[in-house]
Amino acid sequence: MCNYQTLYHSSNGYVIRCAHCKGIQMAFGTSVVNLAPEEFFCFADMVVHLSDNSDPLCQEHEKSICLPLPADHVMMLLTPAEVKSLARMVLEVQALLEAYAILDAASPCSSED
Numbered sequence: 001m002c003n004y005q006t007l008y009h010s011s012n013g014y015v016i017r018c019a020h021c022k023g024i025q026m027a028f029g030t031s032v033v034n035l036a037p038e039e040f041f042c043f044a045d046m047v048v049h050l051s052d053n054s055d056p057l058c059q060e061h062e063k064s065i066c067l068p069l070p071a072d073h074v075m076m077l078l079t080p081a082e083v084k085s086l087a088r089m090v091l092e093v094q095a096l097l098e099a100y101a102i103l104d105a106a107s108p109c110s111s112e113d
Helices: 037-052 080-106
Strands: 004-009 013-018 024-028 031-035 065-068 075-078
Touching: 004 080, 013 080, 024 037, 024 080, 031 037, 037 065, 037 080, 065 080, 075 080
Parallel strands: none
Antiparallel strands: 004 013, 013 024, 024 031, 065 075
């Protein structure tokens, strides 16, 4: 049974993770998606890349960027401003997950009971 911990929460969305199965639920805008940790890291890398390499011709508040999700035929449609906000969110969560992984690896007790 999942026992969620909040990794991020703002007016734009949230990211929670089950401490037991490590499944991640990410909400942003009107979209909510469940991801395995490796899917989250892949998605986060894609979002950060898009944010860093935005098209200067795109209008900041025009829904013009499609982000594929792990589910078949499902995408998020975002503005460049939303991509930047989502990139900040996933970067913060990535850093937190990496810190947790370091702590778990250094812990003499296994967290998988």
